[in-house]
Amino acid sequence: MTFEVIKPGLLTTIQDLGRPGYFHLGIPEGGAMDRAALRIANMLVGNPEDAAGLEAVFMGPELKFNDDAVIAITGAEMPVFLDGEARSGWASFPVRAGQTLKFGFLKTGARIYIAIAGGIDTPPALGSRSTYPIGALGGFEGRALAAGDVVPVGTPATDTPARTLDQSLLLQLPKPVELRVLPGLYWHRLTEASQAQFFDDEWKVAPEADRMGYRFRGGNPVEFVEREQPFGAGSDPSNIVDGCYSYGSIQIPGGTEPIVLHRDAVSGGGYFTIGAIISADMDLIGQLQPNTTVRFRQVDMPAALNARHARSARLEKIRSALR
Amino acid sequence: MKTRYSYGGDEHIFVEMDEEMSLDAFFKSLAMSNAARDAEIEGVREICPANASFQVRYDPDVIAPEDMMARLKEFEKTAITAEKRLETRIIEVPVFYQDPWTHDCVMRFRERHQDPGGTDLEYAARINGYDSVEAFIEAHHAAPWFVSMVGFVSGLPFLYQLVGREKQIQVPKYLKPRTDTPKQTVGYGGCFSCIYSVRGAGGYQMFGITPLTIFDADQKVSYLRDFMVFFKPGDIVKWKPIDRAEYDRILAAVEGGTYQPRIASVTFDLEEFNGDIDGTNAKLMEALNDV
Numbered sequence: 041m042t043f044e045v046i047k048p049g050l051l052t053t054i055q056d057l058g059r060p061g062y063f064h065l066g067i068p069e070g071g072a073m074d075r076a077a078l079r080i081a082n083m084l085v086g087n088p089e090d091a092a093g094l095e096a097v098f099m100g101p102e103l104k105f106n107d108d109a110v111i112a113i114t115g116a117e118m119p120v121f122l123d124g125e126a127r128s129g130w131a132s133f134p135v136r137a138g139q140t141l142k143f144g145f146l147k148t149g150a151r152i153y154i155a156i157a158g159g160i161d162t163p164p165a166l167g168s169r170s171t172y173p174i175g176a177l178g179g180f181e182g183r184a185l186a187a188g189d190v191v192p193v194g195t196p197a198t199d200t201p202a203r204t205l206d207q208s209l210l211l212q213l214p215k216p217v218e219l220r221v222l223p224g225l226y227w228h229r230l231t232e233a234s235q236a237q238f239f240d241d242e243w244k245v246a247p248e249a250d251r252m253g254y255r256f257r258g259g260n261p262v263e264f265v266e267r268e269q270p271f272g273a274g275s276d277p278s279n280i281v282d283g284c285y286s287y288g289s290i291q292i293p294g295g296t297e298p299i300v301l302h303r304d305a306v307s308g309g310g311y312f313t314i315g316a317i318i319s320a321d322m323d324l325i326g327q328l329q330p331n332t333t334v335r336f337r338q339v340d341m342p343a344a345l346n347a348r349h350a351r352s353a354r355l356e357k358i359r360s361a362l363r
Numbered sequence: 364m365k366t367r368y369s370y371g372g373d374e375h376i377f378v379e380m381d382e383e384m385s386l387d388a389f390f391k392s393l394a395m396s397n398a399a400r401d402a403e404i405e406g407v408r409e410i411c412p413a414n415a416s417f418q419v420r421y422d423p424d425v426i427a428p429e430d431m432m433a434r435l436k437e438f439e440k441t442a443i444t445a446e447k448r449l450e451t452r453i454i455e456v457p458v459f460y461q462d463p464w465t466h467d468c469v470m471r472f473r474e475r476h477q478d479p480g481g482t483d484l485e486y487a488a489r490i491n492g493y494d495s496v497e498a499f500i501e502a503h504h505a506a507p508w509f510v511s512m513v514g515f516v517s518g519l520p521f522l523y524q525l526v527g528r529e530k531q532i533q534v535p536k537y538l539k540p541r542t543d544t545p546k547q548t549v550g551y552g553g554c555f556s557c558i559y560s561v562r563g564a565g566g567y568q569m570f571g572i573t574p575l576t577i578f579d580a581d582q583k584v585s586y587l588r589d590f591m592v593f594f595k596p597g598d599i600v601k602w603k604p605i606d607r608a609e610y611d612r613i614l615a616a617v618e619g620g621t622y623q624p625r626i627a628s629v630t631f632d633l634e635e636f637n638g639d640i641d642g643t644n645a646k647l648m649e650a651l652n653d654v
Binding site: 060061063064065066067165174175176177182222224225227270271272273274275276279280281282283284286287288289293294306307308309310313315316317318319341344345348352 | 372373375377379382383384410412413415416424512516517518536539553555578592
């Protein structure tokens with residue numbers, strides 16, 4: 041079973057839930073930016089939640105199916121057309137051999153996920169099919185999809201009944217977007233006034249926003265507590281002796297534009313970090329378009345864990361609804 | 364040295380041995396991260412050692428953050444008494460200094476540099492008090508280097524020179540990171556050398572290039588068949604300056620699948636090193652003569 045890429049869109053990659061275990065070598069976990077969206081797409085077509093699907097950013101691909109299939113599209117809001125006929129997102133539907141899947145213009149969000157019953161069946165690399173283009177690892181020959189690629193799909197385990205996610209279970213993009221931050225790491229490098237200012241400021245997603253990290257601008261430059269730079273760090277006050285980075289950690293090179301590291305994070309480097317986005321809000325970042333207004337909100341560990349549990353509970357509710 | 368512990372969001376704990384770089388901080392971090400790995404704590408997903416710090420990624424649904432923190436703090440006592448000794452290897456890495464490819468890149472990104480009028484090597488030589496680029500290059504390859512971290516992207520090694528602090532080279536990173544760096548560039552930032560494993564963005568000063576592939580996802584390179592990443596923390600590296608002809612010859616051999624880097628097994632003992640830096644280095648480098 042295969043499908044052919046007629047047009048790849050802007051950047052369409054094969055992603056699953058990632059390859060943990062190699063971050064100590066600079067190979068990030070990777071996988072779907074919006075984990076819940078991929079999981080739900082897989083649930084809709086009866087796949088294991090960690091099956092590989094497609095992630096397309098800002099623009100949908102055009103795909104021609106060479107065999108009958110059952111597919112589902114989740115994530116960003118983007119019109120779906122099968123041989124020109126509209127189909128709904130957050131629902132599975134059958135596709136016949138020879139039919140073509142196309143997309144309209146993006147309405148809200150940033151990334152769509154396409155799951156196909158049986159899951160994409162390219163060879164795994166280090167235990168995952170996720171595409172990591174910097175290391176030419178995983179996915180389709182280690183790169184984003186290109187026109188003419190013929191992508192293999194596995195055999196579905198069972199007949200796949202049509203499933204639709206109840207609209208009331210959908211998570212809406214909050215407005216304005218708030219990203220919750222647990223301060224820590226090198227937070228003490230900022231002056232108290234600067235710490236408060238960071239959370240008061242309004243930020244916008246910069247054009248440099250990709251799978252490695254999301255950059256923000258529009259807020260005030262931060263101010264550092266004065267010190268003599270430690271040996272080996274480098275002379276800029278934002279420099280540290282190169283260390284590990286957390287997923288979701290916020291670095292501010294030169295003290296001006298914060299960068300939140302995401303799924304394809306660099307594993308370490310020489311810039312100070314002020315804490316990290318809580319795990320419950322990582323998916324949300326994957327759905328932010330450039331120029332979106334964002335505020336960072338300070339939370340403590342109990343609040344971070346509550347949000348994490350609420351997110352798991354919501355997913356569990358969806359899981360039982362689609363079972 | 365004062366150890367500092369911090370949460371990195373709800374899934375990470377970051378442990379910094381010291382703000383400064385030193386081999387003592389590296390060995391303490393190594394001992395603590397090894398102890399954490401050996402303890403096989405349920406809920407730990409990844410342990411990443413760095414130059415003078417390490418990080419643990421854990422699942423807070425399995426182990427509560429404060430319990431994870433308490434477990435890690437226990438390892439500090441073990442680390443203080445741990446042997447600062449490594450059975451490791453010394454690897455000769457050929458470097459073509461002042462090569463045309465990094466030179467081209469140096470010139471393309473001049474406006475992002477502290478000294479747009481010169482080259483990265485001229486700048487680094489001057490601010491470190493060397494009379495000439497040649498004398499600076501000599502200092503860069505005279506003493507061996509210690510891989511104190513692997514990371515950033517795809518198996519990139521950070522290397523710390525095995526010399527006393529007064530002889531350490533220090534340079535700042537570019538004012539604004541470059542969007543491009545040739546694959547296998549030998550770079551420099553802070554007190555660290557690095558080898559860019561793949562082409563891409565970078566902020567380190569550029570000194571030269573090595574013909575050795577150090578990351579190969581396809582594992583076709585002869586010495587990367589066992590694993591796609593060449594370096595690991597604790598490896599010792601001796602740079603060997605080469606010219607264009609030698610560079611071309613080695614590159615062809617690497618690409619032809621016939622190249623074997625010169626590697627010898629050695630023991631590195633931190634106390635022995637601190638007691639006699641030149642003698643320890645001479646012994647380490649002699650090991651390469653038998654290869």
